[in-house]
Amino acid sequence: MKEVILVIGSAGQIGLELVVKLRNIYGDKNVIASDIIIPSYDVMEGGPFELLDILNKKQLKLVLKKHKVTQIYLLAALLSATAEYHPESAWNLNMNGLLNILDLCKPFNIRKLFWPSSIAVFGPSTPITNTPQVTIMEPDTIYGISKLAGERWCEYYHKKEGVDCRSIRYPGLIGHRSNPGGGTTDYAVHIFHQAIKKKSYECFLAKDTTLPMMYMEDALNATVGLMEADGSKLTIHSSYNVAGISFSPIELATEIGKHIHGFKCNYKPDLRQEIAKGWPQSIDDSIAKKDWGWEPKYDLSEMTKDMLDNLITNQ
Secondary structure, eight states, rough: OOOEEESSSOOOOOOOHHHHHHHHHEEEEEEEEEESSOOOOOHSSSEEEEEOOOOOOHHHHHHHHHHHHOEEEEEOOHEEEEEEEEHHHHIIIIIHHHHHHHHHHHTTOEEEOOOEEEEGGOTTTTTSSSSSSSSSOOOSSSSHHHHHHHHHHHHHHHHOOOOOEEEEEEEEEEEESOOOOOOOTHHHHHHHHHHHSSSSSESSSOTTEEEEEEEEEHHHHHHHHHHSSSSOOOOOOOOOOOOOOOHHHHHOOOOOOOSTTTTTEOOOOOOOHHHHHOOOOOOOOOHHHHHHHOOOOOOOOHHHHHHHHHHHHOO
Protein backbone atom coordinates (compact mmCIF):
# COMPACT_ATOMS: atom_id res chain seq x y z
CA MET A 1 0.00 0.00 0.00
CA LYS A 2 1.27 3.46 -0.91
CA GLU A 3 1.98 5.58 2.14
CA VAL A 4 1.24 9.31 2.13
CA ILE A 5 2.63 10.98 5.23
CA LEU A 6 1.66 14.33 6.75
CA VAL A 7 4.17 15.91 9.13
CA ILE A 8 2.52 18.61 11.26
CA GLY A 9 5.02 20.99 12.87
CA SER A 10 7.69 20.57 10.20
CA ALA A 11 9.39 23.89 11.02
CA GLY A 12 10.35 22.71 14.52
CA GLN A 13 13.50 21.09 15.88
CA ILE A 14 12.41 17.52 15.12
CA GLY A 15 10.21 18.28 12.11
CA LEU A 16 12.96 19.90 10.04
CA GLU A 17 15.04 16.73 10.11
CA LEU A 18 12.24 14.18 10.19
CA VAL A 19 10.72 15.47 6.94
CA VAL A 20 14.04 15.02 5.13
CA LYS A 21 14.50 11.50 6.56
CA LEU A 22 10.97 10.42 5.64
CA ARG A 23 11.31 11.79 2.10
CA ASN A 24 14.48 9.74 1.68
CA ILE A 25 12.52 6.64 2.68
CA TYR A 26 9.10 7.17 1.09
CA GLY A 27 9.87 9.61 -1.73
CA ASP A 28 9.64 13.40 -1.86
CA LYS A 29 6.08 13.54 -3.20
CA ASN A 30 4.71 11.19 -0.54
CA VAL A 31 5.70 13.28 2.50
CA ILE A 32 3.72 16.49 3.01
CA ALA A 33 5.35 19.00 5.32
CA SER A 34 3.06 21.41 7.16
CA ASP A 35 3.27 24.14 9.78
CA ILE A 36 1.71 27.41 10.82
CA ILE A 37 4.93 29.15 9.71
CA ILE A 38 7.15 28.72 6.65
CA PRO A 39 9.94 26.18 7.33
CA SER A 40 13.48 26.03 5.97
CA TYR A 41 14.37 25.91 2.29
CA ASP A 42 15.12 22.17 2.40
CA VAL A 43 11.66 21.38 3.73
CA MET A 44 9.81 23.86 1.50
CA GLU A 45 11.54 22.98 -1.74
CA GLY A 46 12.05 19.27 -1.15
CA GLY A 47 8.41 18.27 -1.57
CA PRO A 48 4.78 19.28 -0.92
CA PHE A 49 4.07 21.85 1.80
CA GLU A 50 0.81 23.02 3.38
CA LEU A 51 0.39 26.08 5.58
CA LEU A 52 -1.68 24.49 8.35
CA ASP A 53 -3.06 25.44 11.76
CA ILE A 54 -3.53 22.30 13.86
CA LEU A 55 -6.35 23.99 15.78
CA ASN A 56 -8.35 24.58 12.57
CA LYS A 57 -10.25 21.31 12.16
CA LYS A 58 -11.87 22.33 8.88
CA GLN A 59 -8.47 23.08 7.39
CA LEU A 60 -7.15 19.74 8.66
CA LYS A 61 -9.96 17.86 6.93
CA LEU A 62 -9.23 19.59 3.63
CA VAL A 63 -5.52 18.67 3.77
CA LEU A 64 -6.20 15.04 4.73
CA LYS A 65 -8.72 14.68 1.91
CA LYS A 66 -6.62 16.52 -0.68
CA HIS A 67 -3.53 14.36 -0.21
CA LYS A 68 -5.25 11.09 0.81
CA VAL A 69 -3.01 10.90 3.88
CA THR A 70 -2.36 7.47 5.44
CA GLN A 71 0.06 8.39 8.26
CA ILE A 72 0.43 11.47 10.45
CA TYR A 73 3.37 12.69 12.53
CA LEU A 74 1.98 15.32 14.91
CA LEU A 75 4.92 17.37 16.24
CA ALA A 76 3.31 20.78 16.84
CA ALA A 77 3.63 21.78 20.50
CA LEU A 78 4.63 24.55 22.89
CA LEU A 79 7.67 23.29 24.82
CA SER A 80 8.38 23.19 28.55
CA ALA A 81 9.94 26.55 29.40
CA THR A 82 7.83 28.55 26.93
CA ALA A 83 4.68 26.80 28.15
CA GLU A 84 5.24 28.03 31.71
CA TYR A 85 4.99 31.62 30.48
CA HIS A 86 1.92 30.89 28.32
CA PRO A 87 0.02 28.10 30.12
CA GLU A 88 -3.39 28.56 28.48
CA SER A 89 -1.92 28.76 24.98
CA ALA A 90 0.25 25.71 25.69
CA TRP A 91 -2.69 23.65 26.90
CA ASN A 92 -4.81 24.71 23.94
CA LEU A 93 -2.17 23.81 21.36
CA ASN A 94 -0.77 20.69 22.99
CA MET A 95 -4.13 19.20 24.00
CA ASN A 96 -6.69 20.36 21.46
CA GLY A 97 -4.30 19.87 18.56
CA LEU A 98 -3.94 16.20 19.51
CA LEU A 99 -7.68 15.75 20.05
CA ASN A 100 -8.43 17.25 16.64
CA ILE A 101 -6.19 14.67 14.99
CA LEU A 102 -7.41 11.73 17.09
CA ASP A 103 -11.00 12.58 16.14
CA LEU A 104 -10.12 12.51 12.44
CA CYS A 105 -8.02 9.35 12.34
CA LYS A 106 -10.89 6.88 11.99
CA PRO A 107 -13.09 8.89 9.57
CA PHE A 108 -10.10 9.54 7.27
CA ASN A 109 -8.63 6.01 7.53
CA ILE A 110 -5.33 7.13 9.04
CA ARG A 111 -3.33 3.90 9.47
CA LYS A 112 -0.79 5.24 11.97
CA LEU A 113 -0.37 8.35 14.09
CA PHE A 114 2.89 9.37 15.74
CA TRP A 115 2.62 11.82 18.63
CA PRO A 116 5.62 12.62 20.84
CA SER A 117 5.41 12.62 24.60
CA SER A 118 8.25 13.66 26.89
CA ILE A 119 10.14 12.91 30.10
CA ALA A 120 8.20 15.94 31.37
CA VAL A 121 5.32 13.52 32.18
CA PHE A 122 7.32 12.46 35.23
CA GLY A 123 7.58 14.66 38.30
CA PRO A 124 9.27 15.18 41.67
CA SER A 125 7.68 11.99 43.11
CA THR A 126 8.93 9.79 40.25
CA PRO A 127 12.04 7.62 40.85
CA ILE A 128 14.83 9.68 39.29
CA THR A 129 17.26 6.87 38.47
CA ASN A 130 16.44 4.30 35.79
CA THR A 131 12.87 5.63 35.72
CA PRO A 132 10.54 2.70 34.90
CA GLN A 133 8.06 2.56 32.00
CA VAL A 134 5.17 2.35 34.45
CA THR A 135 5.68 4.48 37.55
CA ILE A 136 4.34 7.39 39.60
CA MET A 137 3.60 10.31 37.26
CA GLU A 138 2.79 13.66 38.88
CA PRO A 139 4.12 16.35 36.52
CA ASP A 140 4.23 19.89 37.89
CA THR A 141 4.58 21.81 34.61
CA ILE A 142 1.95 22.69 32.02
CA TYR A 143 3.97 20.90 29.36
CA GLY A 144 4.22 17.74 31.45
CA ILE A 145 0.54 17.84 32.40
CA SER A 146 -0.52 18.21 28.76
CA LYS A 147 1.77 15.37 27.66
CA LEU A 148 0.50 13.04 30.39
CA ALA A 149 -3.10 13.83 29.44
CA GLY A 150 -2.18 13.24 25.80
CA GLU A 151 -0.78 9.81 26.61
CA ARG A 152 -4.06 8.84 28.24
CA TRP A 153 -6.04 10.12 25.26
CA CYS A 154 -3.86 8.10 22.87
CA GLU A 155 -4.42 4.90 24.81
CA TYR A 156 -8.15 5.67 25.09
CA TYR A 157 -8.52 6.12 21.32
CA HIS A 158 -6.52 2.94 20.74
CA LYS A 159 -8.88 0.94 22.95
CA LYS A 160 -12.17 2.57 21.98
CA GLU A 161 -11.61 3.51 18.31
CA GLY A 162 -8.77 1.24 17.22
CA VAL A 163 -6.49 4.18 16.38
CA ASP A 164 -2.90 3.00 15.93
CA CYS A 165 -1.24 5.80 17.89
CA ARG A 166 2.48 5.37 18.56
CA SER A 167 4.50 7.55 20.89
CA ILE A 168 7.91 8.09 22.48
CA ARG A 169 8.74 9.95 25.67
CA TYR A 170 11.54 12.05 24.23
CA PRO A 171 14.39 13.07 26.50
CA GLY A 172 16.23 16.33 25.71
CA LEU A 173 17.06 16.41 22.00
CA ILE A 174 20.32 17.73 20.55
CA GLY A 175 20.80 18.48 16.87
CA HIS A 176 22.89 20.75 14.66
CA ARG A 177 20.31 21.64 11.98
CA SER A 178 17.89 23.74 14.03
CA ASN A 179 17.97 26.36 16.78
CA PRO A 180 16.77 25.76 20.36
CA GLY A 181 12.99 25.81 20.62
CA GLY A 182 12.11 26.87 24.16
CA GLY A 183 12.77 23.68 26.10
CA THR A 184 14.44 23.12 29.47
CA THR A 185 17.13 20.94 27.89
CA ASP A 186 17.94 23.45 25.13
CA TYR A 187 21.14 24.49 26.88
CA ALA A 188 22.67 21.35 25.37
CA VAL A 189 22.14 22.79 21.88
CA HIS A 190 22.90 26.46 22.60
CA ILE A 191 26.16 25.64 24.37
CA PHE A 192 27.68 24.31 21.13
CA HIS A 193 26.83 27.45 19.15
CA GLN A 194 28.26 29.71 21.84
CA ALA A 195 31.36 27.57 22.27
CA ILE A 196 32.19 28.05 18.60
CA LYS A 197 31.31 31.78 18.49
CA LYS A 198 32.55 33.02 21.87
CA LYS A 199 34.40 30.15 23.58
CA SER A 200 32.09 30.78 26.53
CA TYR A 201 28.53 30.02 27.63
CA GLU A 202 26.25 31.00 30.52
CA CYS A 203 24.14 27.96 31.37
CA PHE A 204 20.64 28.35 32.83
CA LEU A 205 20.90 25.03 34.71
CA ALA A 206 23.12 24.18 37.68
CA LYS A 207 26.35 22.48 36.67
CA ASP A 208 25.48 19.12 38.27
CA THR A 209 21.91 18.81 36.89
CA THR A 210 21.97 15.41 35.19
CA LEU A 211 19.21 14.85 32.63
CA PRO A 212 18.45 12.23 29.95
CA MET A 213 19.41 13.44 26.46
CA MET A 214 19.45 12.06 22.95
CA TYR A 215 21.27 13.01 19.76
CA MET A 216 18.90 13.89 16.93
CA GLU A 217 19.97 11.04 14.67
CA ASP A 218 19.10 8.56 17.41
CA ALA A 219 15.76 10.33 17.99
CA LEU A 220 14.88 10.12 14.30
CA ASN A 221 15.82 6.46 14.16
CA ALA A 222 13.72 5.77 17.25
CA THR A 223 10.74 7.61 15.77
CA VAL A 224 10.81 5.91 12.38
CA GLY A 225 11.75 2.58 13.94
CA LEU A 226 8.66 2.64 16.14
CA MET A 227 6.40 3.65 13.25
CA GLU A 228 7.77 0.84 11.06
CA ALA A 229 7.57 -1.78 13.82
CA ASP A 230 5.16 -4.70 13.71
CA GLY A 231 2.09 -3.38 15.53
CA SER A 232 1.23 -6.84 16.89
CA LYS A 233 4.44 -6.78 18.96
CA LEU A 234 3.82 -3.39 20.57
CA THR A 235 2.64 -3.60 24.17
CA ILE A 236 2.60 0.11 25.01
CA HIS A 237 -0.15 2.30 23.54
CA SER A 238 0.42 5.38 25.69
CA SER A 239 4.12 6.24 25.14
CA TYR A 240 7.40 4.31 25.24
CA ASN A 241 10.37 5.22 27.41
CA VAL A 242 13.51 5.66 25.28
CA ALA A 243 16.99 6.51 26.53
CA GLY A 244 20.11 7.90 24.93
CA ILE A 245 22.75 9.63 27.06
CA SER A 246 22.52 11.07 30.58
CA PHE A 247 24.88 13.90 31.49
CA SER A 248 25.13 17.19 33.39
CA PRO A 249 26.07 20.63 32.00
CA ILE A 250 29.56 20.41 33.48
CA GLU A 251 30.15 17.01 31.87
CA LEU A 252 29.09 18.38 28.48
CA ALA A 253 31.21 21.51 28.94
CA THR A 254 34.23 19.37 29.81
CA GLU A 255 33.72 17.29 26.67
CA ILE A 256 33.42 20.41 24.49
CA GLY A 257 36.60 21.77 26.10
CA LYS A 258 38.50 18.80 24.70
CA HIS A 259 37.79 20.16 21.20
CA ILE A 260 37.67 23.94 21.74
CA HIS A 261 40.72 25.14 23.66
CA GLY A 262 39.93 27.76 26.28
CA PHE A 263 36.16 27.15 26.37
CA LYS A 264 34.58 28.25 29.66
CA CYS A 265 31.08 27.66 30.98
CA ASN A 266 29.44 29.67 33.76
CA TYR A 267 26.26 28.68 35.56
CA LYS A 268 23.32 30.95 36.38
CA PRO A 269 20.23 28.81 37.08
CA ASP A 270 16.81 30.33 36.30
CA LEU A 271 13.17 29.12 36.11
CA ARG A 272 14.26 26.16 33.99
CA GLN A 273 16.33 24.78 36.88
CA GLU A 274 13.13 24.35 38.89
CA ILE A 275 11.57 22.46 35.97
CA ALA A 276 14.63 20.23 35.56
CA LYS A 277 14.65 19.33 39.27
CA GLY A 278 11.41 17.40 38.77
CA TRP A 279 12.71 15.30 35.88
CA PRO A 280 14.54 11.94 35.87
CA GLN A 281 18.31 11.52 35.61
CA SER A 282 18.19 8.26 33.66
CA ILE A 283 15.52 6.20 31.91
CA ASP A 284 14.72 2.48 31.77
CA ASP A 285 13.86 1.74 28.14
CA SER A 286 14.02 -2.06 28.31
CA ILE A 287 10.44 -2.47 27.05
CA ALA A 288 11.17 -0.43 23.90
CA LYS A 289 14.27 -2.57 23.30
CA LYS A 290 12.24 -5.75 23.73
CA ASP A 291 9.17 -4.72 21.71
CA TRP A 292 10.76 -3.09 18.67
CA GLY A 293 14.51 -3.42 18.96
CA TRP A 294 15.34 0.14 20.00
CA GLU A 295 19.06 0.81 20.48
CA PRO A 296 20.87 4.20 20.56
CA LYS A 297 24.16 4.68 18.69
CA TYR A 298 25.68 7.88 20.12
CA ASP A 299 27.45 8.39 23.43
CA LEU A 300 28.53 11.77 24.83
CA SER A 301 31.93 11.75 23.13
CA GLU A 302 30.61 10.79 19.68
CA MET A 303 27.73 13.25 19.87
CA THR A 304 29.98 16.15 20.90
CA LYS A 305 32.43 15.54 18.07
CA ASP A 306 29.68 15.19 15.46
CA MET A 307 27.87 18.34 16.66
CA LEU A 308 31.03 20.46 16.52
CA ASP A 309 32.15 19.05 13.17
CA ASN A 310 28.79 19.84 11.56
CA LEU A 311 28.36 23.29 13.12
CA ILE A 312 31.91 24.38 12.21
CA THR A 313 31.53 23.05 8.66
CA ASN A 314 28.21 24.78 8.09
CA GLN A 315 28.77 28.14 9.81
